[in-house]
Amino acid sequence: MKGAVPVVGHLDENGYVRLPGCEPSPASMTLPPVIETRGLTRVFESRKGMLFNEVVRTEALRGVDLTVDSGEIFGLLGPNGAGKTTLTKILSTLLLPSGGSARVLGLDVATQALELRPRIGLVLGGERGLYNRVSGRENLRYFGDLYGIPLQDRDRRIDAVLNRVGLTDAADRRVEEYSRGMKQKLHIARGILHQPEMLFLDEPTIGLDPKSARETRKLVRGLAADGVSIFLTTHYMFEAEELCQRIAVLSRGRLVARDTVAGLRRLVGGDRTIEIEGYGFEDAELARVRSFPGVSRVVSEEFGPRLRLTLRVRTAELTEPHIREGLPGHSELTVRERVTALEDIYLDLVEEAA
């Protein structure tokens, strides 16, 4: 029949024609998640007391269900002791879970750790994990051999990572002479030496000066642009906001949220944050503020004799004149508005969880 296109091959489940030998490339398919945990728990038991006969149980993770997609920079936030390092260590096979399951790059962290380890990198930072008496380059040679990098590639690859982290000039100095920032760069160089598909970074910029922290963030972005999936923990909200496509908040071993910053803003109740400051609010006035249009949440803080009311607002209707009208007799009132920051969202979520 004229005009008819003969169909060679078969129609797939989405109605697309699949020609023999023209299977979709991996890039065009939805990639499986790089991290998937289900009901993940971790309990630490330590002994205390005069005779160390009292066992203290700490539930560091209490059933974490987390999915992280391929190719993203994923940020994990949470207060001190929330379980971030514990989760990072479990996902990078350094620590075994007590219960539940965790898969990274499709492999089970408990039963397929040997297969997984060469494909992931871990940067815990700090003073540990480096040999201080030898140079940065010699440290990397040692780790290169440990990772089984072929000798003919090893030194070339070390030069490349030293250059990438900005340590070329200091490569042959002993690590004990390195500043904290330089050590952190060496930790990252070590973490990427074996060209992992996924990198775990626990507080990568802690203790770094603003310039070094900025360089580190640039490095993380560069790695992500090269296709490395990144999982990082941080206490710096601007860092999470600047780097991460998606963020999760962990509180006392439980995940309380996981979304984009915009999604989290909706979750905590609005893009707009309005701060009202004044003196001597009556209970009826506070109730009126809570019932202003679009207000989803009101937090009050005392600053000496002044009270600050912080409002999360979902809609555009509430304006400054509206607020002043609703609080007559407060000529001293200060009203400020800003976009709800990640720090506001984080504090709301952690407070709610507590």
Ligand SMILES: Nc1ncnc2c1ncn2[C@@H]1O[C@H](COP(=O)(O)OP(=O)(O)OP(=O)(O)O)[C@@H](O)[C@H]1O
């Ligand atoms: N080896 C251990 N033995 C006993 N308890 C531990 C051990 N490691 C961690 N914990 C406990 O597990 C909980 C979670 O600790 P974790 O280090 O994972 O928190 P974190 O979120 O990384 O905190 P921070 O922001 O301070 O780094 C804490 O209560 C901690 O005291």
Ligand SMILES: [Mg+2]
């Ligand atoms: Mg930690």
